[in-house]
Amino acid sequence: MNKKFILITGASGGIGKSIAWQLAKEGYSLYLHFHSNEDSIRDLLVELESFKGEYIPIRADLSKQQGVKELCEGIFSLHGIVLNSGRSHFGLISDFDEETVLESVQLGITSPFFIVQKLLPKLKANQSSAIVAVTSIWGQTGAACEVLYSMLKGGQNAFVKALSKELALSGIRVNAVAPGAVSTNMLSQFSEEELSMLSEEIPMGRIGNPEEIAEVVAFLLSDKASYITGQIIGVNGGWYM
Structure with missing residues (x-):
């Protein structure tokens, strides 16, 4: 049986590792x-x-600009991409220096664009391929003190919607998963009391776990989602909806 390879960017983080584990369990190579x-x-x-x-x-x-080349040089056969790289950004808009903003835009917007552009011929070589971006609830609603992060995730959501229309006839589906609060290192700066208060804000009464995000990503990559494209799937326990 031919191996199906998926690229996961940001595979060392909490959500990235869970996605890798779920996809490996389902038989993908990575x-x-x-x-x-x-x-x-x-x-x-x-x-x-x-x-x-x-x-x-x-x-x-x-x-960094050269990062896309470094990544794509190691990619051969390819059936799907999970765009998962990112960093959390907390603070007022006035707190961020120019270097931080430019590097964040490169990481969250420019690099994903060029990764897809450079790897698109490899995706088109397969009968059915898919791209899934891991974005955020803040890309849908925006958040004070997370303006930079919200801007990047909102841009990713717009990228998904536009790209899905462009690639639909090529047989390549493009979707996003937009998590709410998920138990990863991104929440490590919050105290137990703050996390408890956060859980109370969520209609389901708890913070999500990375495995719940990974299962949705795996579904969107699979043939079970063969007629789904251009969608931003909120996985957030009903928070801010």
Whole structure:
């Protein structure tokens, strides 16, 4: 049986690792992109051994212009892309210096654009391919003190909607998963009391877990979602909807 390869950017983070585990369990082989967290990728490779697929780590700094080239040079056969790289940005708009903003835009907007552009011929070579972006609830609603992050995630959502229309006749589906509050390192700066208050704001009464995001990503990559494209799927427990 031919292997189906999926590229996951940001595979060393909490959501990225869960996506990798879910896809490996479903029989995919993976390109596992990371930048600085090599220990996390090593641990992930050990965890995935039992699934007997092919798992290829690729280091690249996607906050830099040359990062896309470094990443794409390691990609051969390809059936799907999960655009998952990102950083959290907390603070007032006046808090951010120019370098931080420019690197964030490169990581969240420019690099995903060029990754898709450069890898599109490989996706078109397959009968059915898919792209899934992991965005955020803040890209749908916006958040004070997260203006930069909201801007980037909103841009990703618009990218998904536009790209899906452009690629539909090529047989390539493009969707996004927009998580709400998820139990990852992004929430590590909050106290237990703050997390408890946050949970109370969510209609389902709890914070989500990375596995719940991963299962939706896997569904959107699969043939079960063969007639779904251009959608931003909120996975948020009913929060801010």
